[in-house]
Amino acid sequence: MxxxxxxxxxxxxxxxxxxxxxxxxxxxxxxxxxxxxxxxxxxxxxxxxxxxxxxxxxxxxxxxxxDQNMTYVSDALARPTAREVAHAFLTGNVAAVTTPGRPAGCLSVQAMVTDEAEAFSLLAENRRTIQERLRDRFAEAIAEGDLDAEQDPDRLARFLITLATGFAIRATDGETREELLAVADCAIATFSKPEPRDAEATRHGTVPLRKAAND
Amino acid sequence: MxxxxxxxxxxxxxxxxxxxxxxxxxxxxxxxxxxxxxxxxxxxxxxxxxxxxxxxxxxxxxxxxxDQNMTYVSDALARPTAREVAHAFLTGNVAAVTTPGRPAGCLSVQAMVTDEAEAFSLLAENRRTIQERLRDRFAEAIAEGDLDAEQDPDRLARFLITLATGFAIRATDGETREELLAVADCAIATFSKPEPRDAEATRHGTVPLRKAAND
DNA sequence: TCAGTACCGTACCGATCGATCCGGTACCGA
DNA sequence: TCGGTACCGGATCGATCGGTACGGTACTGA
Known part of the structure; x- marks a missing residue:
């Protein structure tokens, strides 16, 4: 044989x-x-x-x-505070979708065009997995008092994933790394700390609202 | 003849x-x-x-x-305050990409798969046009004292376009209208007014508040 | 030496792609 | 009535799609 x-x-x-x-x-x-x-x-x-x-x-x-281009996700999740997690996730994503010498954008988004092929589910599943990991991380942050308790972890995770997905498309439109990083800074402000002494200022910076349905 | x-x-x-x-x-x-x-x-x-x-x-x-599905852009731009513009733009976009009976997402994003075809430029151009209109509108808002002068109109416009583009992709992933609307509310907080003290009614953004002071 | 195995690539498969040929038809003004 | 015109669509074009049959070759252990 x-x-x-x-x-x-x-x-x-x-x-x-x-x-x-x-x-x-x-x-x-x-x-x-x-x-x-x-x-x-x-x-x-x-x-x-x-x-x-x-x-x-x-x-x-x-x-x-x-394995090779989304290590920034795990890196971001390991950061000590929710704000740092969000910041590292978004800046890592911007860096990934605007890496010189590599195609602009993200394979997971770029390939989504697959017309209801089986491969499509893989891409959405990948985003969902990352979203769940972010959500769990933010829930943990709230439990630790690191994040405002009125925040909805699920909504915050969705916010970051949606923005990152947008980055991928915008990068293929020709947006530069600096431009996208500036946009990322816009979003970081959402992740404020509880600020026990000045609760009113915190409340102003965030938008408490009905919690999103999760399924 | x-x-x-x-x-x-x-x-x-x-x-x-x-x-x-x-x-x-x-x-x-x-x-x-x-x-x-x-x-x-x-x-x-x-x-x-x-x-x-x-x-x-x-x-x-x-x-x-x-002409038929992006009228919400012009509608949003006509709103009196920057915050209302941002809110109307994002909620209008969410509604457009999650309209029951119509395909999820946005044709301008969905069709982007065209492999460096001529049509591609049209799509990016459309987004760039909208971005410019938003930027001009926010510059106007700053000039009127409606928006914090330290804000960058270009960055804010980029922020909204990026988020809206992300909405289109996420809608095709199966995200519901309510979930995306919750995400949109996250972003509205960025559009704060020059005087933060009197801002109390920042609920769910449905009720836009006009600045109590002059303009 | 020789059977077994897994690689090599040319040449080819049927299906489908975007695009067109052409005989037929319906409407115009003269 | 009749020439001119523009729409009709079955049949068909060459190119390309994803996928393979098959004769040849390089390595294994017996």
Whole structure:
């Protein structure tokens, strides 16, 4: 029983990186097999042998993209205060979507064009996962007294995710890193501390309202 | 020489509306001729005779979409205070991207997948135009004393556009209108008035308050 | 040496893409 | 009545889509 066979003649991770770049630039539908194989430097059958089909290749590429380009999410969540979490998340996102030498925007948003394909659910699921991690982190911050108790963790998490998603689109519109960072600063103000002595000022800076329905 | 010819047998505006819906649901690339012609109820050659080619059809559809579904932008800009402008813009956008019976999201964002096509520039240009109108409006608000003079009109406009763009994506992720409205309320707090002391009625933003002092 | 295995890539598959050819038809003014 | 014109749509175009069949090759263990 032979365990061998002809060895692969290309670097599979290098090829995957090229696939990430291609999907990132053009999205799922617009990235054709011809473009993919040319960027990856391999033949069409080699792609199918190594990665399955186009959909599986995209899933592999998305996983690698998340591992390599969204580490700022975990980094942000590890910050000690809610305000720092929000700040690190937004600035990290801006940096990621405006990295020189890489395609503008975010693969998770850029590829969303997939017309009700299976891959679509992966992207929304990724955003939902990050949103849940942010929400849990802000709930913790409230429990610790780090964040105003009147704030809704779910709403704050949604706020950050929505803004970050907007950053990805705006970056592909040509917005610069500095411009997006300035926008991020607008949002940080939402994450004020309880300010026990001057409660009224805190109340002014935030907007207490009906809590969002969560499902 | 005859000026006539066989009359068109379909409603060209109705067909265009169907095209808007199809592009809205699937984006530019994913909306195929077969799907378009079926939705529009006309044959393929009829489409080309009436609208030119696919690209020109999309431009016509985008124009009609803007005319019919983005009136909230002009409405928002006409509000008396900067805070009301911001509030009306964001809530109007949320309503537009979560209208029951219509596709979730925004055609201008959904169709952005067009792989460096000419149509792409139209979409970014549309966002830039709106951003400029908001910026001018906020500059005016500062001049009138309606908005804190330390605010940057350009940054505020960018902030709203970015958030609205994010709303469009998040709506297609399945976020509900209420959830997005709650997020919008987060952002309204940024538009504070020059004199923070008398600001008490910042509830859920439904009741915009005019500045008690002069202007 | 030789069967087994997994890689290689040329050439090709059916389906679908956007776009058009062309014979037929309905309306105009002369 | 008739030439001119513009719309009608079935049939079809070449190009490209995602995906594969297949003959050839390089490595394994027996």
């Amino acid at each position: 032979g365990s061998g066979g002809r060895p692969r003649t290309f670097d599979i991770e290098g090829a995957l990186d090229a696939a990430v770049d291609t999907f990132w630039r053009h999205g799922y539908e617009a990235a054709g097999l011809a473009e993919l194989t040319e960027a990856m430097g391999i033949s069409r059958p080699a792609l199918y042998r190594a990665f399955g089909d186009k959909d599986q290749l995209f899933r592999s590429a998305l996983t690698r993209y998340i | 005859g000026s006539g010819g066989r009359p068109r047998t379909f409603d060209i505006e109705g067909a265009l509306d169907a095209a808007v819906d199809t592009f809205w649901r699937h984006g530019y690339e994913a909306a195929g001729l077969a799907e378009l012609t079926e939705a529009m109820g006309i044959s393929r050659p009829a489409l080309y005779r009436a609208f030119g080619d696919k690209d020109q059809l999309f431009r016509s559809a985008l124009t009609r979409y803007i």
